[in-house]
Amino acid sequence: MAQPDEDPSFFERERERFTREISTEFDELLSSTNGLNRKLEEVVTMTKEYATIAELWSSFYQLMRSAGQEETGEEPQTASAPGASASHQ
Template identity: 60%
Template sequence: MHKPDEDQSFFDRERDKLAGEITTGFEELLSSSNILNRKLEEVLGMTRDYDPIANLWGCFHELMKGQKDVVSLEEQPLGLPGTGGHVVSSKQGGGGK
């Protein structure tokens, strides 16, 4: 049992006061840690929700990149008139009789 305040020495009173402050500090730290953990779990859960969307856009990007490669191999884009890259016809006509 604790002695009344006037019977305790200065050292005992200060020790009890500091122990109470430390206890309060640890309780606040524990509470803050729990809040931080909940927020981190929310963020991680939210990023998992975006994985299917990111995969879909990745597939779309690969599909479009593949389409661009096929088009560039099959057809060389014609330049604009006046830029020196414009080609009217690249086929040579067969010789008539």
């Protein structure tokens, strides 16, 4: 170690400078990673909300489809997505 009255060597000054830079960069990386994590959590939350809405519309569609088939006297068919082709029938 250098004596208190001696100037630090070039190596010691550079080591200290690099240590500060690395520390600053890690802080920025941590901040960016936290921001990314929050955005990913928002996306997951929105995806779950869309799934709930899709299930609601699917239930409504199936209800309306079965009600329409009962009025026409048709047999209720198995569930299929709206717009799906029925070429297998």
